[in-house]
Amino acid sequence: MKKLMTAGFFALLMSVASFVFSSSASAALDCVSLENSRKAMSDSIPYDWPIALYSTGSDVNVRSGPVVDQGEILDSLQAGDWVYAEEFTKEHYNGYPWAKVITEEGVRGYVNARYLGLIKDAMTRKERFEAAFQSSVFFDFDSLVGSYENIHGNGFGDLEATDRKFAGAEFKIAVGEYDMWAYCSRDLGESEGLNIRMWGASVVSSKQPAAGLRIGQKMDDRELAQFHRDMESIGWYYLPGENGLYWYRNREYLGELPDSKGFGFSCSNGVIDGIYWCNYPADN
Secondary structure: OHHHHHHHHHHHHHHHHHHHHHHHHHHOOOHHHHHHHHHHOOOOOOOOOOEEEEEOOOOEEEEOOOOOOOOOEEEEEOOOOEEEEEEEEEEEEOOEEEEEEEEOOOOEEEEEHHHEEEOOOOOOHHHHHHHHHHOOOOOOHHHHHHHOOOOEOOOOEOOOOOOOOOOOOOEEEEEOOOOEEEEEEEOOOOOOOOOEEEEEEEEOOOOOOEOOEOOOOEOOHHHHHHHHHHHHHOOOEEOOOOOOEEEEOOOOOOOOOOOEEEEEEEEEOOEEEEEEEEEEOOOO
16 A cells, blocks of 8 residues: 555646646747847837837846856846847757846846746737837936946036926036937935936937837838827827827826826927927926
């Protein structure tokens, strides 16, 4: 009887182990299939829109390069944290490629795909567009400059007559290699870095996209209508009557409700010549 129980128990263990293994294998991020789907969808969804993933473990390193024993650890992810994958590398570690990502806080780096999972409906147009938006439009200074690998000007530039007007801004700071301007004021509260508060940002270079748009990009009526639908799909609403094309995060924004955010762009002869976003905080 003891031998039969042992054999039965062993068979049960093997069955459980087989189930766990097969479940883990099916849950693993299939980067090849993702890349193939991305290419197949490129006629209807821009290929360069990133893919939203989440961390499946705790203390998962975000590294400066696709290596383990070299390069700097830039950040760490906790279980459930989202990242936006721009591409997957040819280099592998433990059988998995590396995902070149940007975090929700603007940190750019590499995470081994072994520790990443695919969010629900990640390959739909809505989720791909939201990934493109969230990975490029940041409303705080630290995250914004982080997305440009912490390259920013060392001085505060005076506002000029030609600058866009952002309520509360006292000066501007160049971000990246003068790829955009951050419009800020001195923050009297406690904060890290330069102790500033960002009221808005304006893109001036075509190097990096913002919400899937680039300076110099052509925009016809059909493309504008699609962008409008994409914005509404993630909770942004158009406010007519402005000088340009603007959307607000708070649908009922009338200048009085707290913590509203705005995003807009301008066109000249069907070509985008300005992209910008701003904060409308409660105490403004």
